[in-house]
Amino acid sequence: xxxxxxxxxxxxxxxxxxxxxxxxxxxxxxxxxxxxxxxxxxxxxxxxxxxxxxxxxxxxxxxxxxxxxxxxxxxxxxxxxxxxxxxxxxxxxxxxxxxxxxxxxxxxxxxxxxxxxxxxxxxxxxxxxxxxxxxxxxxxxxxxxxxxxxxxxxxxxxxxxxxxxxxxxxxxxxxxxxxxxxxxxxxxxxxxxxxxxxxxxxxxxxxxxxxxxxxxxxxxxxxxxxxxxxxxxxxxxxxxxxxxxxxxxxxxxxxxxxxxxxxxxxxxxxxxxxxxxxxxxxxxxxxxxxxxxxxxxxxxxxxxxxxxxxxxxxxxxxxxxxxxxxxxxxxxxxxxxxxxxxxxxxxxxxxxxxxxxxxxxxxxxxxxxxxxxxxx
Ligand code: NDP
Ligand code: MG
Numbered sequence: 001x002x003x004x005x006x007x008x009x010x011x012x013x014x015x016x017x018x019x020x021x022x023x024x025x026x027x028x029x030x031x032x033x034x035x036x037x038x039x040x041x042x043x044x045x046x047x048x049x050x051x052x053x054x055x056x057x058x059x060x061x062x063x064x065x066x067x068x069x070x071x072x073x074x075x076x077x078x079x080x081x082x083x084x085x086x087x088x089x090x091x092x093x094x095x096x097x098x099x100x101x102x103x104x105x106x107x108x109x110x111x112x113x114x115x116x117x118x119x120x121x122x123x124x125x126x127x128x129x130x131x132x133x134x135x136x137x138x139x140x141x142x143x144x145x146x147x148x149x150x151x152x153x154x155x156x157x158x159x160x161x162x163x164x165x166x167x168x169x170x171x172x173x174x175x176x177x178x179x180x181x182x183x184x185x186x187x188x189x190x191x192x193x194x195x196x197x198x199x200x201x202x203x204x205x206x207x208x209x210x211x212x213x214x215x216x217x218x219x220x221x222x223x224x225x226x227x228x229x230x231x232x233x234x235x236x237x238x239x240x241x242x243x244x245x246x247x248x249x250x251x252x253x254x255x256x257x258x259x260x261x262x263x264x265x266x267x268x269x270x271x272x273x274x275x276x277x278x279x280x281x282x283x284x285x286x287x288x289x290x291x292x293x294x295x296x297x298x299x300x301x302x303x304x305x306x307x308x309x310x311x312x313x314x315x316x317x318x319x320x321x322x323x324x325x326x327x328x329x330x331x332x333x334x335x336x337x338x339x340x341x342x343x344x345x346x347x348x349x350x351x352x353x354x355x356x357x358x359x360x361x362x363x364x365x366x367x368x369x370x371x372x373x374x375x376x
Contacts, residue, residue, distance in 0.1 A: 005033030104134030111263035145237035209302020311353030319344035
């Protein structure tokens with residue numbers, strides 16, 4: 001039986017390395033056809049030797065092996081190769097957008113971890129999938145949960161999607177203490193080990209806003225029927241409530257291995273996801289809380305940007321990316337992240353967002369706006 005080729009964009013990151021662990025147990029089904037990284041040439045070289053991937057790309061011109069592809073175009077090249085069936089997009093930030101569009105346009109399955117892609121260009125991504133015959137399958141644990149709960153049922157049967165949020169490291173901190181949180185405080189996520197950018201997004205709850213917008217585009221559910229609930233144990237990965245009142249949840253230990261594997265095999269299930277068995281008594285109790293909207297303003301700002309549409313989600317995403325980078329560089333306080341986002345959204349209210357060029361311009365303008373605030 002021939003195996004399916006997988007391109008891993010961002011193979012050196014948290015999701016990328018998880019995917020390589022998952023794929024090492026699934027050699028009878030999949031092979032690694034392409035790997036890309038940004039600058040971590042040493043780890044990429046190790047991965048290339050282990051997987052014998054025929055295509056290896058490094059965005060940075062520095063370091064690595066002479067036969068590798070170079071530059072940002074390697075993401076699109078890796079995504080559109082004939083020997084690639086599935087593109088796992090695990091790049092962080094809007095840098096992954098061209099690859100998602102190209103892969104969908106070339107009729108590939110895109111296993112999407114790179115949620116910023118869908119937030120920035122939701123309509124264009126959906127259009128690229130329709131035109132090219134490609135398919136978008138979420139890697140994000142909440143959206144993987146919703147996909148599994150829906151089990152092929154149409155949007156008409158759905159009353160509400162309820163996305164769970166761990167609440168992040170500041171779930172029970174006072175607003176004043178959150179304002180002064182340090183980089184170290186914000187990087188201590190209670191339930192997940194992830195890359196730095198998404199870890200900060202989980203502390204501000206911007207990650208949940210990105211996920212609400214992601215759910216809107218993936219499942220075609222209007223914003224007023226997508227809710228967020230805090231669930232500190234991260235065991236219930238999300239809920240779907242159907243029109244008859246029945247609620248279905250998907251549960252399990254917090255591990256990205258299962259959603260990564262499911263994005264590759266959907267709608268099939270295969271043995272050996274590598275996830276420890278779920279013991280309900282050990283992971284008990286499961287608790288749920290309301291979101292403290294007023295103390296985590298980045299969430300509300302993102303949901304509003306999603307509702308407004310146009311370029312606002314792209315502005316929200318880019319302003320957030322730049323504000324997180326500025327916080328990590330020590331240029332703005334933790335509370336400054338949401339203030340910078342709010343300011344960029346206000347300044348770019350009327351910006352058009354109907355074409356890729358318009359979205360790119362809005363993205364750049366939002367970054368410039370936040371850089372000015374941060375004094376970069
Ligand atoms: P990491 O920071 O751990 O990894 C990012 C990867 O992308 C690395 O391989 C990095 O290369 C590469 N990369 C960074 N910048 C660029 C760029 N400009 N162009 C091309 N490649 C780039 O992030 P995560 O793995 O945590 O997250 C990846 C995506 O998955 C994000 O969108 C995140 O929101 C999403 N996600 C992550 C989850 C998790 O558990 N980590 C859960 C759900 C979603 P290098 O190492 O060389 O810098
Ligand atoms: Mg998630």
